[in-house]
Amino acid sequence: MKRITVIGSGYVGTAVACLLSTKNMVAVIDTDKEIIHKLSKQISHLDDPQIKKYLKKNKNNLKFSTELTSAISKTDLYILCLPTDFLVSKNEFDTKNLKSVISELTELDPKVPILIKSTVPMHFTDEMNKEFNRDDIVFSPEFLREGQALYDSFYPSRIIFGSKKPSLATKIASIFKEAAKNSPQVLFSSAAESESIKLFSNSYLAMRVAFFNELDSLCLSKSFDAKKIIEGVCSDARIGNEYNNPSFGFGGYCLPKDTKQLISQFKDIPNSLITSVIQSNEKRKKYISNKIIEKKPKNVGIYRLQMKEGSDNFKESSVINIIKKIKNHKIPIIIYEPLLRKQTFLNSKVMTNFTEFAASASIILANRYNEELNPYLEKTFTRDIFQEN
Ligand SMILES: NC(=O)c1ccc[n+]([C@@H]2O[C@H](COP(=O)([O-])OP(=O)(O)OC[C@H]3O[C@@H](n4cnc5c(N)ncnc54)[C@H](O)[C@@H]3O)[C@@H](O)[C@H]2O)c1
Known part of the structure; x- marks a missing residue:
């Protein structure tokens, strides 16, 4: 059993948290107080029957907080599920939020690997590893569909991990593979290739x-x-x-x-x-x-x-x-x-x-x-x- 911290509890973060909490302890962090308040009471803020079910079923393995520091030093893996809206003025995704969370995590807990599930521009993961002098930021594209987010998480069409460190990518992949119910095909590539697959x-x-x-x-x-x-x-x-x-x-x-x-x-x-x-x-x-x-x-x-x-x-x-x-x-x-x-x-x-x-x-x-x-x-x-x- 691993201790995992999921940051961002929208469709992706909530589905990932419900999926991984079947086998692991999962802390969920979101800056939105109302979402955290609801989730703490096992009330889903999303209209997804499977998520509603698993919030209750896995409640002993799920913790919720608005404070990032509440999970620090107690986690084996951070998973980032933050929004990346398209900025017309920059003709690119807005990755400011992601970057600032990576910076904060690097300062607070530099030895814990980070998995990015948000959809990002090609080369973003490599740039983050370089900027923060790390090699343990990994990218994994998320393919879930809204309306059946948790079903798609339990039965993924494939799971993909992009990293410079094959051993780390394999370790993280095994956490997702273990939680899935369909023995999904696992694909590995460079981070930029995984980003482009998405x-x-x-x-x-x-x-x-x-x-x-x-x-x-x-x-x-x-x-x-x-x-x-x-x-x-x-x-x-x-x-x-x-x-x-x-x-x-x-x-x-x-x-x-x-x-x-x-x-x-x-x-x-x-x-x-x-x-x-x-x-x-x-x-x-x-x-x-x-x-x-x-x-x-x-x-x-x-x-x-x-x-x-x-x-x-x-x-x-x-x-x-x-x-x-x-x-x-x-x-x-x-x-x-x-x-x-x-x-x-x-x-x-x-x-x-x-x-x-x-x-x-x-x-x-x-x-x-x-x-x-x-x-x-x-x-x-x-x-x-x-x-x-
Ligand atoms: N929605 C989908 O179907 C889907 C599918 C695949 C991939 N994605 C990608 O996954 C990412 C997340 O998508 P989503 O639909 O879950 O987004 P969302 O907007 O539903 O949820 C994001 C959550 O992050 C929280 N948040 C924002 N900044 C934060 C911070 N600094 N710390 C903690 N929490 C913070 C927000 O309050 C929100 O609850 C995006 O990059 C998206 O492109 C989404």
Whole structure:
């Protein structure tokens, strides 16, 4: 049993903490008092049934605090799960927070290895090792999906570790492998290669979403049955029948920012594909908005702000962009989002009673379908053809 300190308790940190606390003692540090207060009472701040279950199940192996110093000298490994938002002004992820925590840990507890799970720019881990005169900062990309964060942690598609020290990477990998329930494949590489695997993986997913969304735009314009076309295309094993469900556009916390970060890494290296993925997504959102605007509805009801069924994260949700575009045409918007504890969002009314919402909306715009929409299908606009995330 190891003693592990996880810093940052969002989707990634909470999932990592629940996963590793099945076999280890885990301290979780977050600067957000409310999150720590809830977690200390085994209440999840995230809408994930598995996380809720494991917070209770593993409660004897989990400790929570807002103070980093509370874990110092008592830990074998630090795991950083801090946000890395994309800074448009720098055309790069904001890594200031990560850097300052690494600096603090180097001062307080210099002999304890650090594992970075946040998504970072290529070469960040090497730069940190150099800057702080260390060789034990390791990078491991995280691939979990919001809405099934803990399931993906217990059953990872693969686990990847990037480091200059193979023995350390192997030791850390064994902690994750032991906790997983599916004997995952373990891959090792340099830190910069592991960092690039994460950026390329998410950019590929964004590209695939953009591809099927463009296919769907053509189907909408030509009144083709998109389902038949996608099934026909995806019956080819080389293309595959997964991750092909149209939507209003990709969004969420990771795909938009990771794609932008990958573009910025190319600099002078010839490329055009990744840039056009972002452009394609913008065009898709405009196309969907125009489809609604041209119907000249009295008002538009937005059914949920989340990107995916089961997620409570609205960061960069594609529908937010669509709301703004529709509002520019002076069409009133009402929003049904039971997870939003506000009366208005983007100056539009938020309703928590579904029946009232559905009755008041001239058109219901649903990025993702739910069976409660069944009585209102005639006025519902969705491209959720396969009814899956
Ligand atoms: N959300 C996902 O699906 C996902 C998947 C894979 C990778 N990632 C990457 O993992 C990283 C974290 O993502 P997330 O979704 O968990 O982020 P998040 O914003 O949900 O959570 C980050 C947490 O860190 C806390 N925090 C910020 N600064 C802190 C500090 N100095 N000390 C302690 N706590 C601090 C915040 O209060 C917050 O609770 C990002 O780099 C993201 O790109 C996210």
